[in-house]
Amino acid sequence: MASDAVTLIKNDHRLMKELFAQLKHGDENRRALVAEIEARLSAHARAEETEVYPIIAKATGEKADLEHGTYEHLEAEHKLRKVRNLIDSPHFDQALEEFVAAVEHHMEEEESELLPALEKATDKKTLDRLGATFERARIDELSTSGYEQPPGTARHDTDDLANATRDELYEKAQKASIPGRSHMRKEDLIEALRDQT
Ligand SMILES: [Fe+2]
Numbered sequence: 001m002a003s004d005a006v007t008l009i010k011n012d013h014r015l016m017k018e019l020f021a022q023l024k025h026g027d028e029n030r031r032a033l034v035a036e037i038e039a040r041l042s043a044h045a046r047a048e049e050t051e052v053y054p055i056i057a058k059a060t061g062e063k064a065d066l067e068h069g070t071y072e073h074l075e076a077e078h079k080l081r082k083v084r085n086l087i088d089s090p091h092f093d094q095a096l097e098e099f100v101a102a103v104e105h106h107m108e109e110e111e112s113e114l115l116p117a118l119e120k121a122t123d124k125k126t127l128d129r130l131g132a133t134f135e136r137a138r139i140d141e142l143s144t145s146g147y148e149q150p151p152g153t154a155r156h157d158t159d160d161l162a163n164a165t166r167d168e169l170y171e172k173a174q175k176a177s178i179p180g181r182s183h184m185r186k187e188d189l190i191e192a193l194r195d196q197t
């Protein structure tokens with residue numbers, strides 16, 4: 001599995017876009033999806049701000065774009081709180097629309113400007129190392145939010161599912177079209193995937 005920072009960040013963007021689509025189509029539990037998006041978005045943003053943005057600033061000598069990126073993280077989180085507060089309101093769709101537009105704009109800027117600048121200024125080894133640091137910070141944030149267990153807590157079990165991260169399990173569940181997967185915790189995903197076999 002690719003582990004460089006650029007691929008990991010783009011993969012996480014894609015996963016969040018998939019959650020936005022599910023929320024838009026309303027085919028899953030709205031409250032659970034919003035909670036999952038809040039946890040994932042904050043973890044992703046904090047990991048970028050603490051681990052990735054400083055490396056980009058150092059490598060490119062450019063700070064303005066990163067300050068802009070950090071501002072957009074806060075803006076997205078603010079818009080998402082609005083979405084959560086309007087969960088039972090007729091204004092929900094409008095708030096969701098605004099949130100998704102803001103985040104997609106931000107992801108687009110990262111993918112077309114910041115990440116290519118990072119790739120250009122560093123080498124493969126640095127990108128791999130940064131990928132590991134980003135992922136560790138992101139998972140730590142997720143576990144602090146109470147959303148996800150840190151990887152390895154169920155390592156006494158030796159099969160592949162027990163050793164997978166929640167993201168890997170989620171991807172498997174997606175491929176297997178397991179309903180309700182987005183609001184499942186790691187243990188639930190393992191159980192549902194085991195039931196499939
Ligand atoms: Fe970002």
Ligand SMILES: [Fe+2]
Binds near residue numbers: 013
């Ligand atoms: Fe990002």
